[in-house]
Amino acid sequence: MDTLDCILSRKSVRKYSDQQVSDEQIVTLLRAAMAAPTGKNVRPWEFVVVRDRAVLDSMAQELPYAKMLTQASVAIVICGDAEKSAYWYVDCSAATQNLLLAAENMGLGAVWTATYPYEDRMDVCKRYLNLPDNILSLCVVPIGYPAKPFVPMDKYDITKIHNEKY
Numbered sequence: 001m002d003t004l005d006c007i008l009s010r011k012s013v014r015k016y017s018d019q020q021v022s023d024e025q026i027v028t029l030l031r032a033a034m035a036a037p038t039g040k041n042v043r044p045w046e047f048v049v050v051r052d053r054a055v056l057d058s059m060a061q062e063l064p065y066a067k068m069l070t071q072a073s074v075a076i077v078i079c080g081d082a083e084k085s086a087y088w089y090v091d092c093s094a095a096t097q098n099l100l101l102a103a104e105n106m107g108l109g110a111v112w113t114a115t116y117p118y119e120d121r122m123d124v125c126k127r128y129l130n131l132p133d134n135i136l137s138l139c140v141v142p143i144g145y146p147a148k149p150f151v152p153m154d155k156y157d158i159t160k161i162h163n164e165k166y
Helices: 003-009 023-034 053-062 088-105 119-129
Strands: 045-050 074-081 135-144
Touching: 003 088, 023 045, 023 074, 023 088, 045 053, 045 088, 045 119, 053 119, 074 088, 074 119, 088 135, 119 135
Parallel strands: none
Antiparallel strands: 045 074, 074 135
16 A cells, blocks of 8 residues: 555544454564654653453453454553653654554554553553553554444644645
8 A cells, every 4th residue: 555545544443343463463563663753763662462352351441432442353552661761652652653554554443542641541551461660551552353444534624734825
């Protein structure tokens, strides 16, 4: 898929089929995430791959906008090491976007469900994933094959551009 087509086709997918995401696909998603830009090449990101059905279902019960975890084949929790960078969440956001675009390119569905900066949501990840104090969750990304076709939204908004030329 052409890069621009991939960017413009990306959508948030919240309903998944029973088809499983392979280990090879997970590695590809992680490689894409880790190819993101990072300030001073610090790479403060950490990733937790969650396949355990009980953990996914339990997290779905406690995370208000991640109910689709009950259907997802897998989730990747994107975290940052606060000891490595005060701006961990910026680098991890770029990694998350890369991961979402890779999922789109691979025909997978995914959605960014925020945990940062909400302490209650971050605590859910810390508890279920046994994260050390310096590793903070940015988001949980449920991943699976879309249960149905999803259409991307056209988010171009000329009112957000402060130059009459565009």
